[in-house]
Amino acid sequence: MTTRSTRRTWAAALLTASAMLTAGLASPATAATSTGASKGAVTLDGRPVVAAKVQIYRLVYQETNQELEVADNPLKTDYTDSKGRYSFAGLSAKSATSNRYVVLVTDRTGRIVKTFRTIVAKKGKTVTKNIHARAAASLTGTLATSDGRSPAGLRVGPDHGLYNDQGPSYDKLYPDWDTVVKADGTFSLRGIPADNYSGVVVSDGRYGSQCYDFTRVALVDCATGTDSAAYAPQGISLTAGEQRTLPTVTMTKFGPASTKLAGTATDASGKPLKGIEVTVSSSAAAGTKGATRSSGRFTVQDRLPAGPYTVRFDDPKKVWASQYLGGGPDKSARQVVTITPGQPISGLDTALKSRSSAKFATKVTGRTAKVAVSIKRTATGSAPGGTFWLSFNGLSTAADQVKKGKASVTFIGLPKGTLSLVAHYSGTSSTAEFSKVVKVTVE
Numbered sequence: 001m002t003t004r005s006t007r008r009t010w011a012a013a014l015l016t017a018s019a020m021l022t023a024g025l026a027s028p029a030t031a032a033t034s035t036g037a038s039k040g041a042v043t044l045d046g047r048p049v050v051a052a053k054v055q056i057y058r059l060v061y062q063e064t065n066q067e068l069e070v071a072d073n074p075l076k077t078d079y080t081d082s083k084g085r086y087s088f089a090g091l092s093a094k095s096a097t098s099n100r101y102v103v104l105v106t107d108r109t110g111r112i113v114k115t116f117r118t119i120v121a122k123k124g125k126t127v128t129k130n131i132h133a134r135a136a137a138s139l140t141g142t143l144a145t146s147d148g149r150s151p152a153g154l155r156v157g158p159d160h161g162l163y164n165d166q167g168p169s170y171d172k173l174y175p176d177w178d179t180v181v182k183a184d185g186t187f188s189l190r191g192i193p194a195d196n197y198s199g200v201v202v203s204d205g206r207y208g209s210q211c212y213d214f215t216r217v218a219l220v221d222c223a224t225g226t227d228s229a230a231y232a233p234q235g236i237s238l239t240a241g242e243q244r245t246l247p248t249v250t251m252t253k254f255g256p257a258s259t260k261l262a263g264t265a266t267d268a269s270g271k272p273l274k275g276i277e278v279t280v281s282s283s284a285a286a287g288t289k290g291a292t293r294s295s296g297r298f299t300v301q302d303r304l305p306a307g308p309y310t311v312r313f314d315d316p317k318k319v320w321a322s323q324y325l326g327g328g329p330d331k332s333a334r335q336v337v338t339i340t341p342g343q344p345i346s347g348l349d350t351a352l353k354s355r356s357s358a359k360f361a362t363k364v365t366g367r368t369a370k371v372a373v374s375i376k377r378t379a380t381g382s383a384p385g386g387t388f389w390l391s392f393n394g395l396s397t398a399a400d401q402v403k404k405g406k407a408s409v410t411f412i413g414l415p416k417g418t419l420s421l422v423a424h425y426s427g428t429s430s431t432a433e434f435s436k437v438v439k440v441t442v443e
Helices: 004-013 168-173
Strands: 025-028 035-044 053-062 067-070 076-079 085-092 100-106 115-120 125-128 137-145 155-158 186-192 195-197 200-203 208-213 218-220 236-238 243-245 249-251 259-267 277-281 288-291 297-302 307-314 337-339 350-352 356-365 368-377 387-392 406-411 417-425 434-442
Touching: 035 100, 053 085, 067 168, 076 085, 100 168, 137 155, 155 186, 218 249, 259 277, 259 307, 259 337, 277 297, 288 297, 356 417, 356 434, 368 387, 368 417, 368 434, 387 406
Parallel strands: 035 125, 137 243, 137 249, 259 350
Antiparallel strands: 025 125, 035 085, 053 067, 053 076, 053 100, 100 115, 137 186, 155 200, 195 236, 200 208, 208 218, 259 297, 277 288, 277 307, 307 337, 356 368, 368 406, 387 417, 417 434
């Protein structure tokens, strides 16, 4: 069985900068220009795949997180001919930041697994990228409900272990892992990779609530670490090209309505930030998490009990300061979101400030300590303004204006010993405040 960590590593590796350098075979064009072209053939088991949709997306370098990301919209679309061939012309090849692309192949019949390849366009040349697709499996079946309500809207799909892999690049490049049940209870999911799956999940909203038990021919609580032995028959193995019809089963367990929360994270100038972790939590609920996309937008959806919640933003790369919606950087705030299950909440927007690094220089003379500081913004490396002061045992020094990232203050009348002075920086409209401990020894 493919593990969750293996899938995640594999998916991430295909979009790293090193993978983007795979250019394929380049053939000369009639004349050298600032643009290039790409062509190839899509095959399955050596035979051409006809009428497959082939789209080419530009790969965009995001300076904020220093990663390559698939653009929101396709640059061009083509359909394979009777020999499985496709072609794209007029691809920019001016520089290393504009000549990288992803070719994505999908098939509306679901006979192949959604497939992508990366190319580097070359000036005046045609890059050949042949794509060998994998035969897909499919799942069909019928669902009923024990409470008589319509099964329309329920979702069915294999348990692939990638619930938190969200975002535009993942959604574009990888298969649909579930499908919506129709009003008559039927469903059909095509284009699934052949694999061993831990189960087939039926969900009432975004998260799975029951799983198929093929021995009992029923839906049961999904296996966990404590009951996996009891529900071992839930596993399913799908082979390439297989069309599996599942037994008709009845949904018997329904949870509270799913609540969708959405918003945007930007920097102080309004530039969208990608990869910011968003946590919605309360004292009564463990909370749920999501992450911002390249547009800065995020969507978090979960079955959350009614009540007040806090929305927190964290940058795993430590460039942008953590913030609670409605509060200051790294500070707790009042509960700002009241959830009513099933009612969406939008407009959860925030502007994050950059963290900063600080270097301190100290000089102690008698019972007087002078502390100088040098501050730089993490996001840009620039030197901010603001104010700087020290405190010790409830007493504070006068504040000094930070100019070009530098300031110094003097603390008079300190007691003897090794002391922990607290250095405070006020921050600016784009740089987060901080408080750091500075050790001095007064003899």
